Amino acid sequence: MEMLKLTxxxxxxxxxxxxRGVSLAVERGEIIAVIGPSGSGKSTMLRSCVGLERIxxxxxxxxxxxxxxxxxxxxxxEARSVCARTGMVFQHFNLFPHMTxxxxxxxxxxLRMVLDKxxxxxxADALLDKVGLxxxxxxxxxxxxxxxxxxxAIARALMxxxxxxxxxxxxxxxxxxxxxEVLAVMRGLAAEHMTMVIVTHEMAFARDIADRVLFMDxxxxxxxxxxxxxxxxxxxxxxxxxxxxxxxxx
Amino acid sequence: MITGVMLKGIGFTLSLFVVTAVTSIPxxxxxxxxxxxxxxxxxxxxxxxxxxxxxxxxxxxxxxFYFGLPFIPFIGKFLVMDRFPAACLTFALNYAAYFCEIFRxxxxxVDKGQYEAARVLGLTGTQTTFRIxxxxxxxxxMPSVANEAITLVKDTALASVIGxxxxxxxxxxxxxxxxxxxxxxxxxxFYLLFTFGLTKLFDALEKKYKF
Numbered sequence: 293m294e295m296l297k298l299t300x301x302x303x304x305x306x307x308x309x310x311x312r313g314v315s316l317a318v319e320r321g322e323i324i325a326v327i328g329p330s331g332s333g334k335s336t337m338l339r340s341c342v343g344l345e346r347i348x349x350x351x352x353x354x355x356x357x358x359x360x361x362x363x364x365x366x367x368x369x370e371a372r373s374v375c376a377r378t379g380m381v382f383q384h385f386n387l388f389p390h391m392t393x394x395x396x397x398x399x400x401x402x403l404r405m406v407l408d409k410x411x412x413x414x415x416a417d418a419l420l421d422k423v424g425l426x427x428x429x430x431x432x433x434x435x436x437x438x439x440x441x442x443x444x445a446i447a448r449a450l451m452x453x454x455x456x457x458x459x460x461x462x463x464x465x466x467x468x469x470x471x472x473e474v475l476a477v478m479r480g481l482a483a484e485h486m487t488m489v490i491v492t493h494e495m496a497f498a499r500d501i502a503d504r505v506l507f508m509d510x511x512x513x514x515x516x517x518x519x520x521x522x523x524x525x526x527x528x529x530x531x532x533x534x535x536x537x538x539x540x541x542x
Numbered sequence: 543m544i545t546g547v548m549l550k551g552i553g554f555t556l557s558l559f560v561v562t563a564v565t566s567i568p569x570x571x572x573x574x575x576x577x578x579x580x581x582x583x584x585x586x587x588x589x590x591x592x593x594x595x596x597x598x599x600x601x602x603x604x605x606x607f608y609f610g611l612p613f614i615p616f617i618g619k620f621l622v623m624d625r626f627p628a629a630c631l632t633f634a635l636n637y638a639a640y641f642c643e644i645f646r647x648x649x650x651x652v653d654k655g656q657y658e659a660a661r662v663l664g665l666t667g668t669q670t671t672f673r674i675x676x677x678x679x680x681x682x683x684m685p686s687v688a689n690e691a692i693t694l695v696k697d698t699a700l701a702s703v704i705g706x707x708x709x710x711x712x713x714x715x716x717x718x719x720x721x722x723x724x725x726x727x728x729x730x731x732f733y734l735l736f737t738f739g740l741t742k743l744f745d746a747l748e749k750k751y752k753f
Contacts, residue, residue, distance in 0.1 A: 342662050376664055386659035390677045390753045399673065400663035432753050452663070 293356050295320050295456045295487045296341060301350030301360075303336055310336045311347065312511035318456070321485040325498035325519075328508035329534055334491040337508070338458050341489075342380050343371050354378055355455060376404075379454030383461040385441040387433040387448070393420065394429040397448050406452060419447040423477050439470030443477050457481065459490040495538050499523050507531050547716065548725065551709035552732060554626070558698045558708065559736075562633040563691065569634060570641025577646060588642070595639035600632070601700055607632045608704040629701040637694060644686045648679035681751040688744035695736050709733075 296318040303311040311333045318324055326334045339345045341352060341359070349363040357374045358366055365371060388396050397416035401407040407415060420426050423443040433441055442462055449457060459478070463471040475497050481488065482501050492498055498505055498519065505522040507515040509530050515522065526532045577588040595603070608628040611621035623631070652675050660670040702711040709729055716725040 344658055344661065372664055372666075375662070378662075380662040382655060382659065384655050386653075386655035388656065388659070388674055388678075390681070390751070400665060403669050403673070404664050434753060448663070 293320075294318060294353070295322075295355055296489070297351075297353040298337070298341070299351040299353075301337070301340060301347045301352065302363075303333070303340060303345060303347045310511055311340070313350070314508075314511070314513055316506070316513065318487060318489060320455075320487055322487055323482055323501055323503050324489045324506060325502035325504075326489065326491045326506045326508060327493070327495065327498060327522075327534075328506075328514075332508040333511045334508050335460050338380075338460050338489060338491055341458060342375050342378055344380075377452065377455040379449030379452060379457045381442070381445050381449055381457065381459045381462050383464050385433075385438075385445045385465075387441055387444055389433050392430050392432055393425070393436075393444050396433065396444060397451050400448075401451050404452075412451070415451060416447070419450050420444070422450075422480070423447045424473070437470060438466045439473045442466065442474045446474075446477055446481075454486075456487040456489070459488065459492070461491050461493065463492070463494055493538075495523070495535070507534070509534075547712045548709060548728060548732075551707060551712035554701075554706060555695075555698045555709045558626075558629055558633060558701055558706075559694060561630045562637055562694060562698075565630070565634040566637035566641055567687075569638035571645055573638055573642035574645040574649060577642060578649070592639045592642055595636050596643075600636050600697060601703055603636055604629065604632050604700060604704050625701075625704050625706050629704060629706055633694070633697070633701075637690065640690055641687070644683050644690065645679065647686075648683035649675070651682045652678050677751070681748075681753070684744060684748050684751060688740065688748075691740050691744070692737050695733060695740065 294317040296316070298314055298316040300313045300315050301311055302309065302313055310331075314333070314337055316324075316337075326337070328334050336345055340347045341354070343359060343365065346365055347360055347363065350360065351358065351362055352360040354374050355377070359371055359374045360366070366374065387393075388399070391399065394413065394416050397419065398407075398409070398412040401412045401415070402409055417426065417429060420429055423446060425440060425443055425447070428436065428440065428444070433444070436444065446457075446462075462478070463474050466474065471494065475494065478488070478490070478497075479501060490498070490502070500519075502519055504516060505519050506513050507522060507526075507530075515527050515531055522531070523535065526535055573588055573592070576584055577592070579585050579588070608623065608625065611623070612618045614621060656674055656678065657670060660674050665673070698708060699710040701708050709732060713725045713729040717723055
């Protein structure tokens with residue numbers, strides 16, 4: 293069964309169609325990298341999967357349960373339950389600035405009564421250790437570097453034992469020398485066969501880690517394939533010029 | 543016997559301050575939410591309310607609630623209030639309008655990403671409001687709330703226009719009867735001490751909400 297299934301999703305902001313019929317099926321344990329120019333709909337697609345954007349048409353299923361059925365989003369309560377095991381990591385981390393790192397991790401599982409306070413604290417410390425930040429449990433987010441913040445955000449998403457993790461440009465807001473530590477944590481998750489969809493501009497990383505790469509352009513998946521197919525044999529001129537623009541910088 | 547009567551006045555001043563503070567802040571918060579309502583009519587009514595309460599003198603509002611309301615045909619006779627409740631009501635409604643605007647600014651300052659993170663983590667709307675939004679808002683609005691609180695201390699003196707025997711009322715009476723201006727100084731010292739205490743309190747709160 294697919295962990296995530298998008299069928300022909302459409303999203304428009306006013307007259308601007310951001311997604312023009314995107315279909316995608318993600319299998320358990322699969323790692324998908326999504327690349328493409330800005331404005332191509334990558335983030336919008338990802339955000340639609342957790343209900344942060346309401347799509348205008350099409351269907352979204354998570355682990356076989358409908359979040360959106362032919363353009364109609366299920367009621368709020370149900371949507372929350374469908375998305376309960378879907379984690380998301382944002383470009384700008386979105387840590388809660390008024391709470392310590394440990395409190396950031398424990399808030400949701402405790403409020404949702406998934407874990408009691410003691411279990412949550414224990415799990416938080418274990419996950420912080422996993423992302424290499426065991427010593428920062430009592431720190432406030434403002435005192436952390438960007439890379440550390442993003443690793444905390446990943447640990448926070450892991451607290452709810454997600455079945456699928458979505459990453460929305462997780463390293464785009466970081467100084468170049470800090471991206472490595474975040475990518476390393478993501479590699480660690482890949483080694484554990486976490487199902488992941490990663491919107492990224494890190495081409496080398498995408499090539500390295502992904503089972504499948506999607507190239508999005510103007511609201512559709514213009515090409516999809518193994519990293520080799522995408523990076524060695526780009527089928528379209530659009531993809532070729534997109535990749536060239538990255539090589540020029542890199 | 544300066545202090546005896548003056549203490550009685552201080553009692554009224556303090557009570558009015560406390561009642562206004564504890565009622566107008568939640569009321570202002572409720573107004574903030576109404577002014578963000580998805581219903582246009584609710585938003586419009588809230589905006590109009592804030593406009594009227596901020597746009598007319600507090601003294602006029604005191605007159606209106608104490609002397610004016612009973613003159614309303616038919617329902618007027620149910621709206622007769624004693625001086626103190628009338629003053630409390632007027633102050634609460636007036637300050638709520640100011641707090642509404644302060645909180646609205648605070649709400650706007652909370653980053654959209656905070657709501658998104660809360661949503662993705664599965665928090666309900668109420669949990670997001672109370673655990674994520676309000677704590678961050680408090681930090682932003684604290685200096686403005688402190689400012690309002692200090693203004694309120696001194697505004698309480700206005701209640702004397704509807705005959706409430708607050709500190710200033712007794713002070714004036716004493717000065718007149720004794721032909722001695724010492725009570726003015728005593729009153730000034732009281733207001734200063736009160737304000738000083740509030741300043742310290744808000745400094746401590748600001749420290750607590752520093753993150």
